[in-house]
Amino acid sequence: AQSVTQPDIHITVSEGASLELRCNYSYGATPYLFWYVQSPGQGLQLLLKYFSGDTLVQGIKGFEAEFKRSQSSFNLRKPSVHWSDAAEYFCAVVLSGGGADGLTFGKGTHLIIQP
């Protein structure tokens, strides 16, 4: 069965510092890959997605992610974080090709921003 691992439950970063959130997936083929962000009491907002092509994808709010097939990873990065980036971040995958299917989510990484 496909699975998604986000190894860091919590990450603390100083405002203005760079950020990298890790995501690894276990799947027989390359799935579609997503990063979502959830602010407290809110729904999930799509940050970015990877389907195919350029392995470095740009998203909203200054985020980017890089797909590395050899490492089965899709890590999220931001060069300089802002206090408003404090939230829960989820990596998710779905089988590529064919029809839709439910997303498989990682457990999430809680991002804390220090002033």
Next chain:
Amino acid sequence: DAGVIQSPRHEVTEMGQEVTLRCKPISGHDYLFWYRQTMMRGLELLIYFNNNVPIDDSGMPEDRFSAKMPNASFSTLKIQPSEPRDSAVYFCASSDPTTGHTQYFGPGTRLTVL
């Protein structure tokens, strides 16, 4: 577009009561998904529909849970009878093939069963 709409945003009920959660997908989206979020299990898929037809309900925890989609703009998730362990945030999401089935989520319904 208004996005995915869910109601109510918060629901508090007593054990044994029937609970109905509602979802309006984004207009034109032909897939609708119900997820549940808990501290213990994280985000998990309960059921999804395509063109109002249930496709995969293997995530529905037990017979107390049922979901319907009577038309393209409305779906319900019903729990009867509710139990304290059903307390969670329930999300609805919709997608369509033209965006690679990217799923857009509603704000969720926070359910508390006392």
